Amino acid sequence: MEVLKLVNICKSFGGVSALNGVSLSVKKGEIYGIIGPNGAGKTTLFNVATASVRPDSGNVVVNDEDITGLPPHAVTKRGMARTFQNIRLFNRMTLQENVMVGMHCRTGSGVLRSVLRTSGQRSEEREAKIRAMELLDFVGLSKYFGKKAGILSYGQQRKLEIARALATSASILLLDEPVAGMNESETEDVYHLLTAIAYRGITIVLIEHDMGLVMNLCGRVAVLDFGELIAAGTPSEIKVHPLVIEAYLGSERG
Amino acid sequence: MFLNPYYLQIGSFIAINALLGLGVYVTLSTGQLSLGSAGFMGIGAYTSAILTARYNYSIPVGVVFGALAAALSGVLIAIPSLRLRGVYLAIVTLGFGEILRVAFIRLENLTGGAIGFPGIPKLGGTILERLKASSAGARIFSSMNGNALESLLVFAILLCITLMSAAFFALQANSRVGRAFSSIEMDETAAESMGINVYYYKVLSFTQGAFVSGLAGALYGHVASYVSPADFTYHRAVEILVYAILGGAGQVMGPLVGASILTTLPEVLRFMSGYRHVLYGAIIVLSMIYRPQGLIDSETSDWLRKVFRRKRFIDGGVK
Ligand SMILES: Nc1ncnc2c1ncn2[C@@H]1O[C@H](COP(=O)(O)OP(=O)(O)O)[C@@H](O)[C@H]1O
Numbered sequence: 001m002e003v004l005k006l007v008n009i010c011k012s013f014g015g016v017s018a019l020n021g022v023s024l025s026v027k028k029g030e031i032y033g034i035i036g037p038n039g040a041g042k043t044t045l046f047n048v049a050t051a052s053v054r055p056d057s058g059n060v061v062v063n064d065e066d067i068t069g070l071p072p073h074a075v076t077k078r079g080m081a082r083t084f085q086n087i088r089l090f091n092r093m094t095l096q097e098n099v100m101v102g103m104h105c106r107t108g109s110g111v112l113r114s115v116l117r118t119s120g121q122r123s124e125e126r127e128a129k130i131r132a133m134e135l136l137d138f139v140g141l142s143k144y145f146g147k148k149a150g151i152l153s154y155g156q157q158r159k160l161e162i163a164r165a166l167a168t169s170a171s172i173l174l175l176d177e178p179v180a181g182m183n184e185s186e187t188e189d190v191y192h193l194l195t196a197i198a199y200r201g202i203t204i205v206l207i208e209h210d211m212g213l214v215m216n217l218c219g220r221v222a223v224l225d226f227g228e229l230i231a232a233g234t235p236s237e238i239k240v241h242p243l244v245i246e247a248y249l250g251s252e253r254g
Numbered sequence: 255m256f257l258n259p260y261y262l263q264i265g266s267f268i269a270i271n272a273l274l275g276l277g278v279y280v281t282l283s284t285g286q287l288s289l290g291s292a293g294f295m296g297i298g299a300y301t302s303a304i305l306t307a308r309y310n311y312s313i314p315v316g317v318v319f320g321a322l323a324a325a326l327s328g329v330l331i332a333i334p335s336l337r338l339r340g341v342y343l344a345i346v347t348l349g350f351g352e353i354l355r356v357a358f359i360r361l362e363n364l365t366g367g368a369i370g371f372p373g374i375p376k377l378g379g380t381i382l383e384r385l386k387a388s389s390a391g392a393r394i395f396s397s398m399n400g401n402a403l404e405s406l407l408v409f410a411i412l413l414c415i416t417l418m419s420a421a422f423f424a425l426q427a428n429s430r431v432g433r434a435f436s437s438i439e440m441d442e443t444a445a446e447s448m449g450i451n452v453y454y455y456k457v458l459s460f461t462q463g464a465f466v467s468g469l470a471g472a473l474y475g476h477v478a479s480y481v482s483p484a485d486f487t488y489h490r491a492v493e494i495l496v497y498a499i500l501g502g503a504g505q506v507m508g509p510l511v512g513a514s515i516l517t518t519l520p521e522v523l524r525f526m527s528g529y530r531h532v533l534y535g536a537i538i539v540l541s542m543i544y545r546p547q548g549l550i551d552s553e554t555s556d557w558l559r560k561v562f563r564r565k566r567f568i569d570g571g572v573k
C-alpha cells in the first residue's frame with residue numbers, strides 16, 4: 001500500500017525551477033532514499049510534502065488523502081513528520097521539553113485545563129513526560145533529558161530531532177540528511193536507529209549523501225538532478241544507471 | 255507605617271504596572287513585540303469608566319467588560335498583523351495606539367475628549383460604604399483613619415488581581431500551551447512542523463496581552479478616578495515595555511520585579527528633584543548594559559524556585 005504519493009510536483013523560485021514534474025510513491029514500511037547533487041531540489045521536495053512550501057502545481061497524497069494546500073501543522077496531525085537539513089531545535093528548551101513539543105498534536109490540554117491543573121491535564125502531562133523519556137532513551141539521549149538542547153553536539157542534536165519527530169506519532173518520517181556532519185561511529189548509531197524505527201513499522205523517506213548508508217538501508221532509491229527525477233529503483237539498479245553516473249560525475253566535474 | 259496612604263498608593267501603582275508588564279511578557283512569549291499596551295489600557299479604562307459612571311454598572315462588571323473590549327480589539331489587531339515580525343509589528347501596534355489616542359480625543363461625547371473623563375467611581379467605594387454601615391465595620395472604621403483604610407482596601411484588591419494573573423501565566427507557561435508559545439518564539443517553522451497551529455497560538459498570546467492591559471487600564475481608572483488621553487500615549491507604551499524588558503521578559507517574575515523597581519524609583523529619587531529623571535534613565539541604561547536579558551532570567555528564576563522548594567521541604571520536615 002502506498003502511504004505517500006507525490007504527483008507531478010512543480011515548484012520554481014523566481015524563474016529557477018527547483019522541481020519540475022516530480023512524481024514518486026512510497027510504500028508502507030519501506031525505507032525510501034532520495035539522492036542527488038546539491039541544489040537538485042531534494043529539500044524542496046520535503047518542504048512541498050510537508051506543506052511548508054506550496055507547490056506551483058501537483059498534489060501530495062498521504063494515506064489516500066489529498067493534503068495539498070493544508071497548513072503544515074495539519075499535515076503533521078495526519079501522521080507525517082520531518083527533520084531539517086539545517087537542524088531546527090528549540091535550543092533554550094530542555095531535551096525533554098523539545099520532545100514534548102512534538103506531542104502537541106496528540107495531546108489536548110488547552111488554556112483552562114492547563115491553568116486549573118485538572119486531573120486530566122496532570123495525567124496527560126505525566127504520560128507525556130514518561131513518553132518523552134522513552135523516546136530520548138530510544139535515541140540514546142535520556143541522560144541529558146534536563147539539559148538545554150543548545151548544549152548538545154551536532155550529532156546528538158540530529159538524534160534529538162529524530163526523537164522529536166517520532167513524538168508526533170508519525171507513521172511517515174522524512175529525514176533530511178540525518179548523518180550530515182557525523183563521524184563514523186555516530187553514523188553507525190543512526191544506521192541502527194533507523195533500522196529500529198523501520199522495525200516499528202514506520203515508513204522512512206531519507207535524503208542522504210552518505211552512499212554507504214543509502215545503499216545498506218534503502219529498499220528503493222530515487223535520484224533527483226536539476227529538479228527532475230532522473231531515475232528510481234533498487235540501490236543496485238541505481239548504481240549502474242547511466243544517467244545517475246553522469247549526474248554524479250557531472251556534478252563532481254562542475 | 256504600612257498604613258501610610260502614600261506607600262499604599264505606590265503599592266497600588268506597582269500592582270497596575272506589574273499587570274501591564276505581564277501583558278508585554280505574554281505577548282512576547284510567542285515572539286511578538288507589541289507597543290499597543292497603552293492603547294489597550296485606554297480601551298479598558300474608557301469602557302469601564304463609561305459603563306460605571308454613565309450607566310451605573312458595578313465596578314466589577316465595568317472592569318471585566320473593559321478587559322474584554324481590549325481583548326476583542328487585540329484579536330482584531332493580531333489577525334492582520336500575523337505576518338509581521340519584530341520591529342515591524344512594534345511599529346504597527348504603536349500606530350494603532352496613536353490612532354486610539356486620537357480617537358479618545360475626538361470621541362468627546364463618549365470620552366470627554368482631551369479634557370478627560372472625571373468622576374470615575376472609586377475602587378472599593380461600595381465595599382467601604384457597606385463596611386461603614388455594618389456595626390462591626392463602623393467600629394473598625396472609627397478606630398482607623400478612613401483614608402488609610404480605603405487605600406489599604408484598594409491595594410489589597412489590586413495586589414490580589416495582579417498575583418492571580420501572575421499565577422495564571424506561571425501555570426500556563428509550564429504546560430502544553432506554554433511550550434507551544436515558547437516553541438513559536440524560538441522557531442516558528444519548527445513549531446509549525448511539530449503540529450502546532452502557529453496562527454492560533456500567536457493570536458491567543460496577543461489577545462491575552464491585550465486582555466491584561468485592558469484589565470490594568472480599567473483598574474487604573476477606578477484608582478485615579480480620572481483618565482485622559484494623555485495617560486495612554488506612546489511614551490506610556492514604551493515605559494510599560496521597559497518594565498518587562500528590564501525585569502526580564504522571559505519569566506513571569508521579570509515584569510513584576512521590573513514594575514516594582516521602576517515604579518518605586520522615581521519616588522525614592524524624589525529628593526534629587528530636577529535630576530531624578532536623569533538618574534532614572536541612567537539606571538535603566540546601566541541595567542540593560544550589564545543584564546541585557548533582564549534582572550530575572552531563567553537561571554535566577556530556577557534558583558529562586560529551588561530556594562523556595564528547599565524551604566518548603568524543611569517546613570514539611572519539621573511538621
Ligand atoms: N526558499 C527558497 N527561495 C529561493 N530559492 C530556493 C528556496 N529553496 C530552495 N531554493 C532553490 O531551489 C533549488 C533546490 O534547492 P534544495 O531543494 O535545497 O536542494 P537540495 O536539498 O537538493 O540540495 C536550489 O537552486 C535552491 O537555491
Ligand SMILES: [Mg+2]
Nearest residue numbers: 042043044085
Ligand atoms: Mg537539501
